[in-house]
Amino acid sequence: xxxxxxxxxxxxxxxxxxxxxxxxxxxxxxxxxxxxxxxxxxxxxxxxxxxxxxxxxxxxxxxxxxxxxxxxxxxxxxxxxxxxxxxxxxxxxxxxxxxxxxxxxxxxxxxxxxxxxxxxxxxxxxxxxxxxxxxxxxxxxxxxxxxxxxxxxxxxxxxxxxxxxxxxxxxxxxxxxxxxxxxxxxxxxxxxxxxxxxxxxxxxxxxxxxxxxxxxxxxxxxxxxxxxxxxxxxxxxxxxxxxxxxxxxxxxxxxxxxxxxxxxxxxxxxxxxxxxxxxxxxxxxxxxxxxxxxxxxxxxxxxxxxxxxxxxxxxxxxxxxxxxxxxxxxxxxxxxxxxxxxxxxxxxxxxxxxxxxxxxxxxxxxxxxxxxxxxxxxxxxxxxxxxxxxxxxxxxxxxxxxxxxxxxxxxxxxxxxxxxxxxxxxxxxxxxxxxxxxxxxxxxxxxxxxxxxxxxxxxxxxxxxxxxxxxxxxxxxxxxxxxxxxxxxxxxxxxxxxxxxxxxxxxxxxxxxxxxxxxxxxxxxxxxxxxxxxxxxxxxxxxxxxxxxxxxxxxxxx
Numbered sequence: 012x013x014x015x016x017x018x019x020x021x022x023x024x025x026x027x028x029x030x031x032x033x034x035x036x037x038x039x040x041x042x043x044x045x046x047x048x049x050x051x052x053x054x055x056x057x058x059x060x061x062x063x064x065x066x067x068x069x070x071x072x073x074x075x076x077x078x079x080x081x082x083x084x085x086x087x088x089x090x091x092x093x094x095x096x097x098x099x100x101x102x103x104x105x106x107x108x109x110x111x112x113x114x115x116x117x118x119x120x121x122x123x124x125x126x127x128x129x130x131x132x133x134x135x136x137x138x139x140x141x142x143x144x145x146x147x148x149x150x151x152x153x154x155x156x157x158x159x160x161x162x163x164x165x166x167x168x169x170x171x172x173x174x175x176x177x178x179x180x181x182x183x184x185x186x187x188x189x190x191x192x193x194x195x196x197x198x199x200x201x202x203x204x205x206x207x208x209x210x211x212x213x214x215x216x217x218x219x220x221x222x223x224x225x226x227x228x229x230x231x232x233x234x235x236x237x238x239x240x241x242x243x244x245x246x247x248x249x250x251x252x253x254x255x256x257x258x259x260x261x262x263x264x265x266x267x268x269x270x271x272x273x274x275x276x277x278x279x280x281x282x283x284x285x286x287x288x289x290x291x292x293x294x295x296x297x298x299x300x301x302x303x304x305x306x307x308x309x310x311x312x313x314x315x316x317x318x319x320x321x322x323x324x325x326x327x328x329x330x331x332x333x334x335x336x337x338x339x340x341x342x343x344x345x346x347x348x349x350x351x352x353x354x355x356x357x358x359x360x361x362x363x364x365x366x367x368x369x370x371x372x373x374x375x376x377x378x379x380x381x382x383x384x385x386x387x388x389x390x391x392x393x394x395x396x397x398x399x400x401x402x403x404x405x406x407x408x409x410x411x412x413x414x415x416x417x418x419x420x421x422x423x424x425x426x427x428x429x430x431x432x433x434x435x436x437x438x439x440x441x442x443x444x445x446x447x448x449x450x451x452x453x454x455x456x457x458x459x460x461x462x463x464x465x466x467x468x469x470x471x472x473x474x475x476x477x478x479x480x481x482x483x484x485x486x487x488x489x490x491x492x493x494x495x496x497x498x499x500x501x502x503x504x505x506x507x508x509x510x511x512x513x514x515x516x517x518x519x520x521x522x523x524x525x526x527x528x529x530x531x532x533x534x535x536x537x538x539x540x541x542x543x544x545x546x547x548x549x550x551x552x553x554x555x556x557x558x559x560x561x562x563x564x565x566x567x568x569x
Contacts, residue, residue: 014252014279016245019238019546023245028374032387033247035198035236037419044209045237046084046120046131047202049276054081061281063112064255064302068287068294071112072130072302080114083193084269087118087202090192094149094175100209101145101217105152105261107131108286110264111179112187113272115151121200123209127217130263131155138165141385142173144229145426151177151189153316157185159493163406206413211235217426218265219364229426237273239366239420242386244274247359247370249332252279252307259295259313261286261488265363266337280306292316296500300325310554311344314356315482315489318347327352336367337455338554339478342379358382360409360457362443365389366420368411368456380479381454382447393449396439397468406448406458406471414439419448446473463557465494467502474557481506486514486522489554491547495540496566507560509547516543 016023019038025031040048043465053060058078066072075083077157094101102124102337106112108361119447127145131153131219138161141147148171150162159178163185166173178186202208202512209215214233219227248258248270248365253518258270271282285298299307307330314335315490333348336359359370360382368391371383392400393407401407411418413436421441424432458464458473465472481490489509494502506524514520521541528537548559 015277015278015406019277020241025246025374025523026373028384030519031372032385035242035246035387037241037388039235039238039419040213041211042206042209043211043238044120044202044215045234045273046117048076049237050084050117051081053077055139060279061253062276063110063113063284064281065108065284065286066298066302067285067532075113080117082198083114084117084121085198086193086196087115088121088200089198091122091124091149092189093196093521096124096149097547098120098203098209098213099125100148101125101127103127103129103141103145103147103150103152104157105129105131105133106179106262106283107153107155108261109179110286111193114193115189116262116272120209120215122128122203123207123213123215124203125214125217125390126316127148127219128262128265128267129219130261131515132162132550133158135161135164135168137164139168140226142169144219145154145217146172148173149175151178152179154178154180154183160187165326174438178354182211183208185337193230193474207370208306209234214423216268222365228428228431229311229387230422231424231426232420232422236366236420237268237277239418240269241277241366241386242274242370243359243361244267244278244280245370247272247357247367247386248306248308248334249357250275250278250306251331252282254280254331255283255303256283256306257283257299257308257328259285259309267367269336274396280456292318292320295323296320299330300327303329304329305329306332306334308334308336311335311340312338312489314344314348316339318344318351319488322328330354330487331358333373334390339382339475339479339483340380341478343483344378345379362445364422364441364443365411365420368409368443374569378450380452381450381456383455384453385455388420390415392440393447393455394442401449403449403451405444406473408461409443409445409447409455410440410441412439413441460557463493465492465502465504467497467504468500469537470535472504476532477506477528477536477538480528480536481508481524481538483531484527486510486520489547491557491560493557493564494539495561496568503539504536505542505560505564507542507544507547509545510543 021036054077058164062077063075176186179189213374224547260266334357357371362366369382390412491507497503550554
């Protein structure tokens with residue numbers, strides 16, 4: 012057996028989406044632990060099989076096999092144990108895109124500690140909040156900018172909660188050097204037994220949500236969570252045994268567990284990691300071509316920049332499949348990428364709290380702008396404001412039924428926040444907070460976050476449809492639609508726009524953009540306010556922070 016799919020599913024191949032939904036099942040082993048049951052299994056059966064292909068902007072590259080990944084993760088496990096890290100302890104990993112993330116991550120899995128990845132762009136205030144929220148015992152971080160200084164300051168402000176600091180890439184007083192510690196750690200490691208061993212219901216992974224609205228919540232997952240990413244990797248991303256999958260995300264984003272480890276390795280695909288300092292679409296395209304990426308996943312923002320490049324100069328003959336998630340995909344981007352490459356972009360939807368909930372799966376026709384249809388792991392409904400279920404064509408909130416039990420890859424709750432958990436998970440449903448509608452063919456269409464929907468003159472307007480209209484204009488590189496208070500209409504639509512390099516801000520361009528929106532969508536949806544900016548506020552995952560735009564407008568008004 013070259014890949015592990017047959018070990019964990021009742022069937023691998025399906026004839027149609029209906030066959031997939033009706034017959035797909037995951038077999039859950041007792042005491043499943045991804046590090047042992049996937050990584051170490053490959054290391055025993057096929058030690059030379061590729062696991063990770065890594066490169067950076069300095070033309071360094073490194074390929075790690077499953078045999079090497081087992082050895083390094085065993086060493087990491089021994090190092091963590093030597094510092095008193097044990098089952099149930101929280102350890103924060105701030106390693107950007109470096110390959111050390113993978114073996115540290117797996118080492119924590121092996122000892123039952125709780126991996127808590129984060130972005131390298133956290134400040135002292137961010138770190139204090141996270142250390143106190145999770146009782147972080149150790150931070151392992153890259154030597155990037157002022158990050159180590161911020162960690163030192165946060166340690167001093169948190170009363171001794173943080174015991175150990177580990178630095179990648181340099182020596183620093185009061186810190187362990189990660190590479191030195193891994194080098195000298197023993198490669199001999201045996202899975203713990205008894206109460207020190209892991210169980211299926213143990214928390215093993217925690218992410219602080221990306222915070223598009225409000226302060227980050229701490230999302231927790233149990234050991235069986237990786238199995239729920241089999242549909243993500245196999246039936247949405249189309250990962251192949253011995254292929255090379257690239258999901259554009261650094262290790263601080265939950266998209267990494269969607270696209271850079273769990274489902275991909277179960278499918279037998281290696282994962283690609285490009286560790287860059289600053290995103291550049293041309294460099295990314297070149298790396299994908301040079302290393303032979305076969306399947307590709309990126310947020311719409313990345314595709315938006317890719318289609319501005321001359322893609323004909325790159326050899327994409329190995330690229331077989333492309334998907335997107337994170338924000339809705341504007342149809343204009345879909346059509347241009349298809350024109351340039353001949354490949355459809357298959358959209359999907361999910362959250363840090365889940366695996367892929369809705370997707371354009373392998374057997375499905377695409378409808379540009381649609382998320383697709385529900386994944387069989389989840390029973391999904393659209394719920395209106397009165398708590399009833401929506402008919403086709405009616406907008407409602409995406410909810411997941413939980414009255415028959417918690418679906419395999421649904422989170423278990425927000426750590427130390429029963430109130431927030433209860434706000435989104437009650438009466439037998441998990442409420443995503445995302446609005447959508449369903450067409451007569453069963454395809455779901457994203458409207459926006461419930462908090463982002465604009466109410467103007469009695470109309471409910473989703474930001475995505477206005478953004479999609481604006482992005483069709485050649486002057487618009489990126490845009491965000493928000494509502495601003497208006498004494499007559501309640502709210503009016505505001506567009507915050509990043510222009511392409513050939514256009515400059517002007518009153519004439521504002522009028523042109525307004526008339527363009529009126530011509531391609533309902534006239535009442537045009538932006539009465541347009542602001543030109545150099546960049547949009549975003550989360551580390553690339554999602555637009557419309558809440559930040561609204562807060563700035565409110566502050567400017569005050």
